[in-house]
Structure formats: structure tokens, C-alpha cells
Amino acid sequence: MTQTEAHRVVIVGGGAGGLELAAKLGRKFGPQHVYLVDKAGDHIWKPSLHEVAAGTLDIHREGLSYFMLAKDKGYTFIFGEVTHVDRDARLIQLKPVFSDQQVEVFPARSLRYDTLVLAVGSKSNFFGTPGAAEFAIALDSTAEAERFRLRLLHELVTANRKKAEQVDYALNIGIVGGGATGVELAAELREACADAVFYGLNSLDPQKDIQITLLEGADRILSALPEKMSAAARQLLLDRGIAVKTSVRVARVEADALYDAQGTRYPVDLCVWAAGIEAPAFLKQLRLDCNRVNQLVVDSNLRSADPAVFAMGDCAQVPWDQEGQFLPAKAQVAHQQAAFLLPIMAERIQGKEISQRAFRFRDHGSLVSVGHSRGVGSLMGVLTGKNWFVQGLLARLMYMSLHLMHHLAILGFARTASLAVGRLLMKRGRPRVKLH
Template sequence: MDSPTSSGTPRIVIVGGGAGGLELAARLGQTLGQSKVTLVDSRPFHIWKPSLHEVAAGTLDIHQEGLSYLMLAHMRGFTFARGELLAVDRERRMIRIGKVVDAAGQTILPERELHYDTLVLALGSISNFFNTPGAAEYAVTLDSTDAAEAFRLTMLKNMAQVDQARASDPQAHLRLVIVGGGATGVELAVELREASHVISAYGLRNFEPERDLAITLVEGAPRILSPLSEKISRAAHARLARLGIQVETQCRVAQITPSEVHTADGRTFPADLCVWAAGIQGPPVLASLGLPLNRLGQLEVNARLETPDPHILALGDCCAAPWAEGKNVPARAQAAHQQADYLAGKILARVQGEDEGESEDSGEPYVYRDNGSLVSLGREAGVGSLMGKLSGRGLFVSGTLARWMYMSLHLMHHRAVLGFWRTAALALARLLMRRTQPRVKLH
């Protein structure tokens, strides 16, 4: 056990090394150092969650893209503790993290406790099935790198099976239904269609992507990408149609079985595979903290990202922070990034204040700035809007420009975590590697 008095310095523990938590650990570690800042994550390496649809399609290789937390901890001056958060003892200010086992089930690290003075919860979210019968059992999600990688392997296997079957059965094909026409569902549909072309070109002689892989996107709202403008929605819809992806709107899923998706209005879509991308909720561990949660199981925080416990702060998808007109800050990487920035400033000011004998936290509240939205529509295209700083109105962008801007968001995250020069070197190395390898991971 790690005792509160063992170091004598205030401990900041961040749980969750994702889009927001990792950026925060990197910022704080650089200034405060390893003895004060600890990052906890259940996984050994980091993948930026908005790229999980690329992992699922095989267009992004986790073994090349993954950034080891131990390496980042060494570079950016924080301590990394691997393990899943199991419980928080708020009275003793201790967190319990689960043991880590290897593939053979051997214990690498035991279950253990860590002391905190300030705990930042940055656990992200999990899929919300909204109690739809069969969804948890038969639909897959893109909640984690492992889930996206497992999906990739299943797709590869199924496509190879259809390729084999085609030799004797001219009807053999693969039917994929994606539930949820938000950014995740739309991006996944396009990425999979493009990936299927590359995969078939590398040895699936009988497999014709448009004919043998039927992709259906099912959305409950009247249009896909409904939180974005109608223009963006129309442009994305047109691109999906061009790629032969069937889009069904105003279509609420009522039940999922091992081979079908049933809708509330009585329609049935045959499905060999079903992906659920229709909403999020807070991770279940949050319910054990005894802190207020909203109806989606997210921690309720105030505009300073504080919970009612003065030692616990939260950021990103796992919390509901107030925004304009009674709404909450949306669950997006953009918000997690801004909140990490905000909390870095707040925590540094707090530590400095404590060093100088002040205990008041007089910082400004966090205000979400919507910089617009970009949706990737494959290798060469994207669509979205950028918020004008002066007008506050969205500027429509599409095509290659939108795709480049989308990719630059990933690079900005890398820059926040790795620094400018390492990000530049990494980007160049990856560009060169792409010249020597197929665009899709085939093994």
C-alpha cells in the first residue's frame, strides 16, 4: 500500500489516460514531476479514442500507433500505475486498482491501493444500449482498443469465409448493420467500405466489396449526424450513398438477435454482424463513489469541474459539466482536451497556492468553446463546420481539406502529449511506413 505520508508531497492521481487524462498528466508531470503526479490506466498503451473506427477497419495498426504509457511517463515526468480502478475510499483518500494479469492468467501486478490528495477522474464512457433487448449480447461496440481490434479480426475472418463460400455459393455475402448514425457510425461505415476494397485486392479473389459486403446504417433521428447542420448531414448522406451504404433514418431499433436487427416500426434487417454506436453512459464504477450522477451515469460536476467532494475533480466523457442554455458540455475529444487544459491551470495554481500558504481556489470557471465539428468520410474526404471566432457561425468545409483538418486534430493531441518535435518525427515516420505497407492491416 502506498501511504499518504510516505512522500510528504501532495499527490495528484489521474485515473484514465485517454484524450483528456493523458494530456493532463503530461502537462502536470512536466511541471510537478513524478513524485507528485500519477496516471492510472487499465491498459498498457494509449490510442486516441476518435481513431477507434480506423482500428476496427484495420486502417490504423495499434502496434504502430499505440503509445506506451511507461514511455510517456518517462518522457513527460509522471508516474504510471497500470490497473483498473475498482473503488474509491473517499474517507481515507485511497483508490483501489485491480491486479494485472498476463495472457496466461499469471499475476504481473497485485491488486493495490494508492493515496491521493487530488483525484481527477477521466475514465471516459461506455456504450449505452438503452435497455434494448439483445443489444448487450449480440452487438459489438467500439468502446475500447481491444473491442475495436477484436472487431477487425472478426471482419477479416468473415470476409475470408465469404470469399471461400463464393466459389460454390453465388449468394454468399456478409451483412453488417451499424446502429447509430452519429459521427462514430458514419465514420465506421465509410472506413469499412474503403478497407474492404483494399482487403479484397490483397488476395480475396472472389470477394467484390459492393456486392458481397452489405452495410446498413440505422438511425433513429430524421437524419444522420443530427446534432450537426443539415448541410453537413446531406453531404455525408450523399457520400454514403455513393459508397453503396444503405442509410435508414427514423428507424428505432427495438431488438437485436444473433442474426437480425428488429425496429420499433416492424422492420427487420438481417445481420451477420451488428455494431452498436448509438449513445454513451458513464462507466459503472462511478456509481460506487456516493457522488451525484446524472441519468446517463456521468458524474455531475460544476462549472469548475468539481464534484461535491473537494478532493475529486473530473473531466471528459465520464462527467456532465454545465454548458449554455441548460445543456451539458458534449462528450467529445475537443471538450476533453479543453478540460485537461483548464484543470492543468487550476491544479498548478492550487499547488502553487498551497506552497505559498493560500488555500482558496479562486480560478475562473471552465467555458466550453465549440470550435466546430469534423467527420472523416474516408481516406480522401471529410465534412464538417468550423466555428468562426468572430461570427460564431459555422463555416462549411468538405473534401480533402476537411479530411486534412480532421487528421490535424489527431496530430494536435499527439503534440499535447509528445511535444512538437517528437510529433513531427512520428508523423514523418508513419508517412514513410505507409509507402511500404498495405493501407489496411491484413494479419
């Protein structure tokens, strides 16, 4: 098969699943067959965005370059954001790419595909809440996480100055949403703020003068996870001086306050929105079935009504084994879907008859980080079928291992081990939080 005849698999979205699929396909078939499209130049494991926001993870040190990986793993990387998909012509349209100085780096382009895999992830769902999009920051991307980090540094410096003038002043941080992102961010912020104060903000007492409030609409945080895990996480947050408010539905967001449905006012200097997700709106333009949060409806083969279009990860509504239920938006789902799609894409590239198979998700449980030294988790017993509850340092170490396993799937053992050792050594020569 010549290059002009090569079957093109175009993967849109370089998240956990999309990048793993591109890397594994690229190693096997090469850049003439495998294309990865993403609007960012670097990959960050999305579950670690709360660390980027708190300043405890530096994207300029930790990010993996898609261009570098393309050369190493044998796929073609296309830098750009998809604006339209022409299914009849099998073309995707890309926006032009501009530098920070608004100089055009790449023009608007089109890219042909034979098979399209949509792995575009999700973004925060504001549910039409007035003021949320204007005044709250959603941790949807590294850019948004960096924007929050810079705002946090500004607010800390401002609070330090005001505290010297006003004894009873306090910095208020509000987090809307008590899922994994909200819980992890709350704990990370408590530790990061204490570290930032250590580096010269001497007027602030990080425990008393920085007040963090977590607001959740359900009757408990981590409502999708077992109650024992939820109760343990709540206690760990309370132990850190974080206020946890449940059964609170935010009805309005303003520049300096949140208001719930009963009109209660919660003062905030900085607000993060981590309540619910939705897929990118352009998926509706495909003229394929989408649900109310824009997720593309696919079958158990991860294929849409168009046999050339597949979807995976957060942007796909995939049936679960349980009647009427759909797979959750979790990194382990995307990881397993990448492994499932690998032989299917290989068969399409090779022009073979597609073997019939159905995706079956194996739930290995959930782990939630609650600071650098604590965590909670519920693990599925492979042999017994029971849930095993873990917490404390063991849960935190297991959580950290998930990030390494993701790198392992992309980089291989030698480079992942080198990266882990390098990070450990680099910690000795840099501040605990990013201060620039």
C-alpha cells in the same frame, strides 16, 4: 516539501484529456506529485478507433506507451482498473492485472490521493436492448476495436469461400447509430473491405457482395450537427453504396439479424453498436451526484460536491453557457478541460489558495471523416461568429490535423513531426489494411 509530504494528484483515465493533463503536470512537478492510472498499457486517440476496427490503423504501431510517456514526461503510471474509491480515506482500489495467459502481473493494490481527477471516459449505452450486449460489438476500447477487426477478417474469408459456392451470397454488416462514430466507421469499412479483397479474396466484389447498412433512430444522421453537414455526409455514404436508414429504432439484436420497433428484419453477419454513451457504473458508488447515464455532476470549476474530486471529459456532466444544457462528449471538450485544470492542479500541488475561475467551452466546430479522401465539417468563425461549412479533401486534411494536434500537446513538436514523417514512410512498406 519532501516526497512523503508531496501532494498527490491522481488522474484516472489516460484518454485525450487525462493524458494531456498528466503529461503537462508531470513536466512541471515530477512523478512524486502526478499519477496516471489506466487499465490499458497504450494510448490511442479515441476518435481513431474506427480505423483500428477497420484495420487501417495498427495499434501495435500507432499506440503510445503510457510507461514510455511516464518516463519522458515525469509522471508515475499505474497499470490497473479502478474498482472502488474510498473518499473518506482518499484511496482508490485497483483490480489485479493478468497477462493473456492469466498469470498475475500486478496484484490488487490501493493508491492514496490528495486530489482525484476522474477522466474515465464513456462506453456504449445499449439502452437495455435485448441481445445487444451479447451479439453486437461496441467500439469502446482498443481491445473491442481489435476484436471487431479479427471478426471482420474471419467474415471476409468466410464470405469469399461461400461466394465461390453460392453466387447470390452477400456479407451483411450492420451499424447501429448514425453519429460521428457510426458514419466514420461505415465509410472506413467500405474502403478497408475493398483493400482486403485486393489482397487475395478474389471471389468477392467489394461493392456488391459486402453490404453495409447504417441504422439511426433520429430523422437524420449526425443529428447533433448542422443539417447541411448531415446531408453532405449522407450523400457521401450513399455514393459509396452504403444503405442509410433513419427513424429506425432497433428493438432486438440476434446472432444473424437486427429487428426494429415495427418488426422489420435486417440481416447481419456482423453488428456494431454506436448508439449513445454512458459513463462507467463504478462512478455511482462514489456517493456523489450522478445523472441517468452515470456521469458525475460537477460545477463550472469541474469539481464535484467533494472538493478533492474533479471530473472531466465524457464521464462528467458539465453545465454549458446555454441554460439547462450540458457540454457534449467531444475530444475538443476534454482537450480544453485539461488546459483549464492545469493551473488549478498546480495551485493544489503548491499548496496555494485556489483562484476562482469557471470553465468556458469554446466550440471550434466539428469535423467528420468519411473515408480517406473525404470529410465534412462545420467550423465556427472566430471573428464573425458564423458557421463555415467545409467538405471534401480539405475537411479530411483538417480532420487529420486534429490527431496531430493531440500528439503535439503530449509529445511536443519535434517528436510529433518525426512520428508523422515515420508513418508516411512506413505506409510504403506495409499493406493498406492489417491482415494478421
